[in-house]
Amino acid sequence: MMHPAHFGLFNPSVAFPGILADQISAHFNPQLAVWSHAPAAVEIERHTIEAVGGLVGWSSGETSGHFTSGGAEANYSAVLMALTKANPAYAEAGAKAFAGTPCIYVSAESHLAWLKIAHQVGIGRSAVRLVPTDGTGRLDASALETLVSEDVSAGNVPVFVGATAGTTNAGMIDPLPECHAICRANNMWFHVDAAWGGAGLLNAEAAQHLSGIENADSITLDAHKWFAVPMGAGILLCRDQSLLAETFRVAASYMPESTDDGVDPYTHSLQWSRRFIGLKLFMSLACMGWDGYRHHIDHALQMAERLKSGLKENGWRLLNDSPLAVLCFIDDEGQAEPVRTAADVVNSGRAWLSSAKFEGQSVLRACITSHFTREEHIDILVDELNRSREVQCR
Numbered sequence: 486m487m488h489p490a491h492f493g494l495f496n497p498s499v500a501f502p503g504i505l506a507d508q509i510s511a512h513f514n515p516q517l518a519v520w521s522h523a524p525a526a527v528e529i530e531r532h533t534i535e536a537v538g539g540l541v542g543w544s545s546g547e548t549s550g551h552f553t554s555g556g557a558e559a560n561y562s563a564v565l566m567a568l569t570k571a572n573p574a575y576a577e578a579g580a581k582a583f584a585g586t587p588c589i590y591v592s593a594e595s596h597l598a599w600l601k602i603a604h605q606v607g608i609g610r611s612a613v614r615l616v617p618t619d620g621t622g623r624l625d626a627s628a629l630e631t632l633v634s635e636d637v638s639a640g641n642v643p644v645f646v647g648a649t650a651g652t653t654n655a656g657m658i659d660p661l662p663e664c665h666a667i668c669r670a671n672n673m674w675f676h677v678d679a680a681w682g683g684a685g686l687l688n689a690e691a692a693q694h695l696s697g698i699e700n701a702d703s704i705t706l707d708a709h710k711w712f713a714v715p716m717g718a719g720i721l722l723c724r725d726q727s728l729l730a731e732t733f734r735v736a737a738s739y740m741p742e743s744t745d746d747g748v749d750p751y752t753h754s755l756q757w758s759r760r761f762i763g764l765k766l767f768m769s770l771a772c773m774g775w776d777g778y779r780h781h782i783d784h785a786l787q788m789a790e791r792l793k794s795g796l797k798e799n800g801w802r803l804l805n806d807s808p809l810a811v812l813c814f815i816d817d818e819g820q821a822e823p824v825r826t827a828a829d830v831v832n833s834g835r836a837w838l839s840s841a842k843f844e845g846q847s848v849l850r851a852c853i854t855s856h857f858t859r860e861e862h863i864d865i866l867v868d869e870l871n872r873s874r875e876v877q878c879r
């Protein structure tokens with residue numbers, strides 16, 4: 486279990502149904518590569534994916550996608566789909582099918598697995614445009630527009646925008662409607678990386694900030710982050726099942742024949758042999774329902790509010806304005822150096838938090854990751870921060 490005073494990266498305390506589901510999957514060990522070998526498991530995953538589609542406002546008929554090992558695989562799959570759609574020759578010829586370098590656009594505050602993804606899909610790391618942010622941690626839409634038109638003028642081929650809905654450092658949400666409009670105007674794929682922040686859809690206020698996510702061509706969500714199931718459990722949502730089939734198509738004589746009864750996951754996703762990942766979210770939803778999850782997210786947001794007040798009352802200045810449960814802050818007087826302060830808190834053995842860079846500035850970063858976190862754990866963190874500052878002031 487993640488300690489309730491772990492204000493850390495996104496690995497959560499996990500809820501019991503997901504743990505049990507993982508054990509059931511390990512015990513029965515169904516092979517989800519083909520529908521015919523594990524029809525119940527494949528259908529449970531499909532049903533769960535449709536339920537998650539409902540969360541972002543998609544009907545079951547328009548929701549497609551699958552479980553992944555995590556957010557990076559989901560983002561990778563989205564880029565592959567975008568390239569395949571942008572140029573039907575890409576699947577056979579790779580990046581040289583394009584008349585110029587195919588480019589992808591993400592913010593400078595995005596999760597930098599995008600660089601590895603660009604390498605993997607064969608367009609190269611230099612094809613990633615790290616769009617400047619607006620000073621508040623959100624992608625600057627006018628800078629995006631400028632970069633796209635510069636690339637067009639230079640003979641490059643803009644293909645994909647990955648808007649982040651909940652940045653890793655600071656929980657900031659890129660301007661989704663503006664990114665969508667730029668994608669439509671330039672015939673680009675609109676992806677939303679909501680790996681952590683997508684769970685915010687369960688809170689009415691946070692959901693308003695996520696408005697526009699429903700227009701995405703594809704969305705990444707991680708069940709193993711704010712949905713509190715054991716790793717690894719990511720989700721790729723998309724609308725176009727036939728494009729998944731085109732992107733991941735393959736045939737092998739040793740694999741069972743496809744049937745008309747259901748879709749074979751190995752011909753519609755990156756993985757081949759496939760674990761029953763989706764059972765963890767399915768059983769969690771069966772036990773707690775969306776209402777249980779709503780309560781879980783609301784609680785985390787309440788704890789974040791409590792931490793905000795504790796920090797302000799004690800002379801710490803908040804730098805990010807996120808509707809989600811992560812805070813970036815510094816000492817108001819500049820006396821506590823963030824890296825040293827984080828190390829002091831961790832060394833106290835009473836709480837954990839990290840340091841990070843937000844908009845180029847060194848900050849302390851505290852994220853509510855455990856559903857066991859209560860007021861007393863927030864107070865411990867604030868105490869330890871104050872203690873470190875006192876020592877540094879001596």
Ligand SMILES: Cc1ncc(COP(=O)(O)O)c(C=O)c1O
Nearest residue numbers: 555556557558596653678680707
């Ligand atoms: C916004 C965002 N996208 C993608 C990822 C990568 O997810 P994973 O580690 O599950 O592959 C992360 C991980 O923290 C993230 O914060």
